[in-house]
Each structure stands twice: as structure tokens, then as C-alpha cells.
Amino acid sequence: MTERRPPPSADRHAVNFSGSATLNDRGQPMNASDSPDRVAVGAPADGHVHDPAADRHKSARDVQSTYADVADRFARWAWLDRLFTGRFRRRQFGDARGRVLDVACGTGTNFPYLPGTVDLVGIDLSPAMLANAREELDRLDREGSLCRMDAASLAFPDDSFDTVISALSTCTFPDPVAALREMARVCRPDGRILLLEHGQSDVGPVARVLDWRAEAHYEQMGCRLTQEPMELVDAAGLPVVEARSAVLGIVTAIEAMPPAGQ
Numbered sequence: 001m002t003e004r005r006p007p008p009s010a011d012r013h014a015v016n017f018s019g020s021a022t023l024n025d026r027g028q029p030m031n032a033s034d035s036p037d038r039v040a041v042g043a044p045a046d047g048h049v050h051d052p053a054a055d056r057h058k059s060a061r062d063v064q065s066t067y068a069d070v071a072d073r074f075a076r077w078a079w080l081d082r083l084f085t086g087r088f089r090r091r092q093f094g095d096a097r098g099r100v101l102d103v104a105c106g107t108g109t110n111f112p113y114l115p116g117t118v119d120l121v122g123i124d125l126s127p128a129m130l131a132n133a134r135e136e137l138d139r140l141d142r143e144g145s146l147c148r149m150d151a152a153s154l155a156f157p158d159d160s161f162d163t164v165i166s167a168l169s170t171c172t173f174p175d176p177v178a179a180l181r182e183m184a185r186v187c188r189p190d191g192r193i194l195l196l197e198h199g200q201s202d203v204g205p206v207a208r209v210l211d212w213r214a215e216a217h218y219e220q221m222g223c224r225l226t227q228e229p230m231e232l233v234d235a236a237g238l239p240v241v242e243a244r245s246a247v248l249g250i251v252t253a254i255e256a257m258p259p260a261g262q
Contacts, residue, residue: 120144192255198250200226200228202248
């Protein structure tokens, strides 16, 4: 991976790990229907995200429906994901420590790359994804708690985790900036936020192909193919410790930390 210069470097809430409820600001369980149907996609301070689909908004319900349809397919394709992204996941998450939260854990794709000593909690919006994640935990013969939860409204107290990880997920969040701020809120002040994301290529011909595919891909998968992960992290106010890119700039590995004094 090649190293990228971090951008300049921001809001702070809360169920037991076996539950699936998210709490609202009054501390009461919140159903999916309590969330707004449309959530604006977060954008950096300059108002510009380099993604043709960035001004399109899918609701949490839309995203959940999409991934209910593809969860089993994703699980069957796990070998292909390991082939193409396994080395990046291992490098990014292989030294996670302590109590670890995997945000949008999907079918458990990150689980094989986490140390066996961590106390693992995985959350995802999709029950179908979580069912496959449970099978992955069983396959690996490891312990872990799984909860259905919205990444933009994590039902954990402040400073709950030593490490927060997420891979290839901010592209599907209805409000990625809010989700990143939630990751920072639940991360301990001396903890680490480890992200592995995809975005626009820095190679002209490849970038043009991704631009051409972006709208259709968004319609099919709810994924903003060419978003800029570093811009989202900057917009969320997370100080970046290190950022590296690979695969013609498409893959970005980011280590960030919670903002001081949040």
C-alpha cells in the first residue's frame, strides 16, 4: 500500500450485547420505523463528495431489504472475498486488541483476521447477514456477540470498546458521517478506529470506468462505488493516524482515533 497524507482534523449515547434494540435519545427502544425514511448522505465541509451517486439517498429499510436478498450469496462468495481482500483485512485488523466492535460486520468476513484473544461484538442492520455471521463464528469455533443495530445509532455507552473496525461498509450507510461519529463515540479515548474502504481510483481510465458503473451499482446494491473515504473521515472530525492506499487507489486503509475531548 502507498501512504496517503491524512487530512486536517468534532458529537457524542446506549442494551445488552445479546439484544437487538437501539435506544432513542430518551433511552427507550427504537424500532426501525422510528428512523426517518430518508437520511441525507454526509458530506465534507466543502460540500463535495466525488461520487455520482452521493446525492442519492436510500433509507435504512432499503439497505436492509437489499442485503436480505444477497446475504446468502455473499456467504457463498466468501472464498472470493478472501482471495481479493484477505491480505488487506489481515494487515488492517490483525493487531486489533481488547474489546472489539465490528460495525456492519455483514457475513463475518472480518472475523478470521481478528486475533482469537479479542472480545468480539458484531453489529449489522440485516438479520440475514447476522445469521450468516453466526454461522461464520461457529465455523471458526470462536465466541462473539451479534446484534442487529443501525451504525448511525449504536446502542452502546460512550467509550465501550478498545478497537472499532469496519470494512467496505461506509459506502452503503445512509449517513456515513453519522456512523463514523458513532464509531468514535463508542471507542475509548486511547482506542483505535480501523477502517478498510473502497473509493474512486486515482488512475484516470479506471476512474472513468467506475464513474460509468456508479449509478447502476448504486441502484443494484445501494453502494456508492466512487465515494472518497478520506473525505468522509475528515467530515466526521476523526484525527487520522495513518492512511494507505492500494489497488490503483481504490482500496484505502485508515487508522483513526476519537477526537480529543469528545
